[in-house]
């Protein structure tokens with residue numbers, strides 16, 4: 620029996636067989652028509668990884684408006700719910716737990732996904748990024764500033780997606796409020812220039828997020844809701860740090876102590892921010908003292924640093940992304956100190972089985 624911190628069961632508000640979570644990852648294998656998870660691909664992929672303490676699925680759109688990439692799954696149609704039911708059933712049969720990540724890309728999209736209409740965003744500010752459309756990469760456009768009606772409709776979409784997620788058999792949901800997508804666009808002053816109650820001070824910039832959270836907890840227990848943030852994201856996904864960014868995340872995370880959520884999931888910086896003004900370099904260390912609930916940390920961890928961050932008391936759970944792509948049996952590899960297989964970035968988003976469900980479990984031959 621291994622006594623590694625990562626492999627210790629977690630029995631607090633969540634009941635997990637170990638502290639190794641699979642991070643949410645878009646893999647672009649959903650059926651082209653209808654953004655539906657498929658039996659031959661999705662079921663196999665997630666079942667192969669069911670020894671994780673908790674799987675968090677790929678970002679899954681809460682509505683048609685929320686789409687920004689081809690072949691990404693959704694959780695707003697009946698067919699999508701039916702597709703996901705097969706995944707959750709099979710993962711549960713293997714003794715796994717699975718949350719679905721609820722996603723709205725906001726301005727990280729393209730009119731090609733919206734019958735020629737502009738994507739929605741807090742303000743009409745182009746992220747100057749690329750959108751991967753059915754016709755290949757295209758430049759993003761200046762989005763439409765969301766009206767109050769658009770905001771209210773999106774709150775309803777998240778609420779509805781939460782209901783659908785439970786119907787589909789998920790153990791819970793994670794709100795994707797990270798990585799430059801819709802909520803992050805509201806939080807950040809460089810993407811939110813609104814002058815109404817959704818812009819300006821941090822209470823206003825976070826209002827939409829809390830409205831969604833409050834709406835969701837009306838329909839599913841809040842112990843089934845996790846949230847994800849990437850506070851030091853900079854120079855990627857259209858986001859630039861400013862002097863209010865970290866205080867805004869501090870404000871959010873302290874306020875979340877008033878809730879009883881499944882967890883708060885934070886990412887360490889995705890790139891070197893040691894010389895970036897207004898960045899926090901060590902996210903877990905910085906935010907752990909501010910939050911009383913279950914804290915999950917991610918980005919760049921391996922077996923050693925994952926064990927250490929838990930032992931040092933900076934996190935309860937560690938999410939692994941890329942290592943789970945190429946090591947379906949990541950937990951067993953940690954348990955036996957087996958080597959970790961490298962992932963192939965060329966097949967992260969390509970269609971079909973290759974680079975998706977063909978990574979083998981460890982054996983002495985591979």
Ligand SMILES: Cc1cc2nc3c(=O)[nH]c(=O)nc-3n(C[C@H](O)[C@H](O)[C@H](O)COP(=O)(O)O)c2cc1C
Pocket residue numbers: 642643644645646677678720795797798847886917918919920938939940941942967968
């Ligand atoms: C192929 C790929 C797809 C990703 N898709 C998502 C996503 O849908 N939602 C999300 O919150 N993060 C997404 N991420 C970020 C990962 O969850 C994770 O934060 C990142 O890979 C860093 O963790 P790692 O070093 O353990 O891989 C993605 C990352 C990769 C490599």
